[in-house]
Amino acid sequence: MRLRFVFSELSNSLRRNSLMMFAVVVITAFSMLILSAALLVRSQVNITKHSFYQKLQVSVWLCPENSPHPQCPTQANDVQIQAIQSQLNSLRPLVTNVDFVDQDQAWSIFKDLFANQPDLINNTDPKALPESFVVKLSDPKKFDVISTAVKGMPGVDIVQNQDDFLHKLFGIMNAVRFTALAATGVLIVAAGVLIGVAVQVAAASRRRETGIMRLVGASRLYIQLPFLLEGVLAALIGALIGFAGVAAIKHFLVDGKLKAIVPVLGGRLIGWAEVYATLPWLIGLSVVVAALASFVTLRRYLTV
């Protein structure tokens, strides 16, 4: 009985205030879409970081013949290579694996890599390819330790870390994420204000009803609940539409167009599990914002 009354009041009010509620739905949908995007970029960063770091290796390139670099007056000799290897091995357990790639192996890797460019292979002298150590680390973030340990040793040309590229990539992704979070913040404030105004309009248009309710002794909850639910319901619909937008983006953009960059990002792209994981945040945040905005407005504009 009580619920039936509240819901009939609610549907009456929603119908009368439909344009205002439409605006609330739209802005909430948009802000929740952006929020979800921010959350998903973060998930992607974490996935990419994880898979990249697992595969991350440090290459210690040795001096080849006729190197133009001043640190390589001659090609690395066996004694130097021995010294470098034992230096790397001394860094265990940080170093988990050391592989020596000699010129034959380097040549076969080179041929695999450029199999579709026979001209390049034909014009390259296998002797020009440098030998290298490929080092795996237990903690890829401690690249610096390897770098300082072997840099400057005779026979070492360049110590190369794929981390540099990653940092740039993550930098861009984080910038996207923070921009999206800032936009979400602004949009949520705007949504909150709009919800407040919508609830205020709804309350003003039904002042006669609420006046009578007050006089005959309806409780504060009874008088205010329909308005509160009105704001919350509109925000909830907005959140669900925003989520539908995210799902559409995931389906058409991520699973469609972005598939091509998977090799660059390494690992995988965000899946449906990550997309669904944002839903509770969208619903929770929009409901809390709507309830808060409605509550504050009703306290100010609806005397009981």
Place this chain on the structure above:
Amino acid sequence: MIRFDNVTKTYPQQARPALNDVSLEVEKGEFVFLVGASGSGKSTFLRLVLKEEKPTHGHIHVAGKDLSRLSPWKVPGLRRQLGTVFQDFRLLPNKTVAQNVAFALEVIGRPRSQIAKVVPEVLELVGLADKSGRLPGELSGGEQQRVAIARAFVNRPIVLLADEPTGNLDPSTSVGIMRLLDRINRTGTTVVMATHDAQIVDSMRRRVIELEGGNVVRDQSRGVYGYSS
């Protein structure tokens, strides 16, 4: 039933109090007219009883409760014991007569079965049993005020407050409304009615409290509207 002890009410930004040191008591089952010119404090008196306003000084007791000690969440409970009728009826134009009366019970969470039982009874009491499906716009002023009285009385209040209930009605219709209020009073309900209508006050011969500039200037047990009229 209603007791004012040295009640003064001064509205913000007004030098003169709307009620000035008023002490009076209305017993259970009494019928009281509040008379006086506009701005004499009649409406303020009624608003104080409903706890729509708080007195600046003094204490008010209604139905055994000290209003100054009544916590805000208990105010609805107080108002459920009071019925209120206004000059402008205050009906909901898009609800029928029966729905208007039922509304007062719905919003305090009364069960549907009880509403279905008592609404026809109270419409019978006010003489509108045959018009329960009409909209307020289809009724005369007198009939609309009967609906408003039915709504105020449907929850069987112990006090009925009426603020110029005949102010918008012609004299013959007013007589009918007064008969109705008298009948409600005879059921044991205390009635406090603010009015300008000298003829009605004179014909009823009930207790009259006259206010002037916020002061009680006359309190007669079987009074008339004024000495001069």
